[in-house]
Amino acid sequence: MSEINVLFDGYSIMSANEEEMTANCSCTLLKGSHNIIVDTMTAWDGEKIITALKEHDLNPEDIHYVVSTHGHSDHIGNNNLFLNAKHIVGFSISFRNKYYMHPFDKGEPYIINESVKVIPTPGHTLSDVTVLATSLQGEMVAMTGDLFEKFGDVENPKIWLEAGSEDPVKQLKNRLKVVEVADWIVPGHGSKFQVTPEIRQCLINQVGDSPT
Template identity: 55%
Template sequence: MQHIFLAINKMSQMSILFPGYSNVAGDIMKANCSCTLIKGPPNCIIDTMTAWDGSRLIEALKLHNLHPDDIDYVICTHGHSDHIGNNNLFQNATHIVGFSISKRDEYSLSHDFSKGAEFQISDDIKVVPTPGHTLQDVSVIFNNNDVLYAITGDLFEKEEDLENDNIWISAGSDNEQLQRDNREKILKLVDFIVPGHGPMFQVPKK
């Protein structure tokens, strides 16, 4: 199993445990999301893939000397099944699924992503609202020594959709203009993007 080491600073390191993919053949789309680990403290996992990937995810965490109980935050960029399939593994974590923040049966009423509020997890990690693909999408911004990474879920499908809007539109968009606006916001903000269904890419310099 080969994981992609991305970034390290004094407090946290980020690794893509599994790069996402999506391919269409006939009337079947084969797809799974990118799954990213930020190892701190705090320990965060972003998007937990499908319900059939639990054993793979546990083994991947072992390579980083982690157990599911060591994860502090599970962040799912949105609620589609390929992004939330193994949330149940992380019983000790606070779960952020789209605009919802919960732990066990308690849901936070004090934070409102719908009004644009960002959720600060640590000095280096924050969750920002980026709706469009769904109306409750979020992205994770990781600051690695002033190099900014965005883990965006399906706000960006893959690098190719920078040149071909049809890729992200055909993947489904609840609000194309809102998604377009948030894509531009993220492109202006960060240096690297981990998209929902492709390898990480560097934001083109204009």
């Protein structure tokens, strides 16, 4: 099991004239048999991440894995801090100049250890992944990146659709797949929230109402 700490909550705020967005992603630390960072924010946040790690008695060289849920710039900005780590960016897995083939495209999870795995959840981009981890309390926590934008997009799909979706049908199905197994969700641009029976039913209804 892992000690799961959301170091920073993500956010996204559209300007009044809708010409720009102020945004950053959630950044999560998993401490356990492997130390893992999920999504490393923008390139201007390196010192913030280093300071937050020190509060948990860690330095960048103590991180074993970096998982970027997808390759957008607000999720990969400080990957280069973690030079001892294996990097998973969407469907790509690498360490230094070595790339490892893994069949995410065939739906296969990547197992980091007995309590942490990375599963393919395409939709927002076609190579999105989600990290599933069992907490010290025995609960399943899903770090989803932009599969879920924020809590409000559960009842209002317009939020995640307008945030950008390369395949809305896949995204909708993968959202349901995640809430069927998760107790908590750390979304890409909002605070961690608990998965309730009502949330699960809402996603079931949305998939049922989908034209395909």
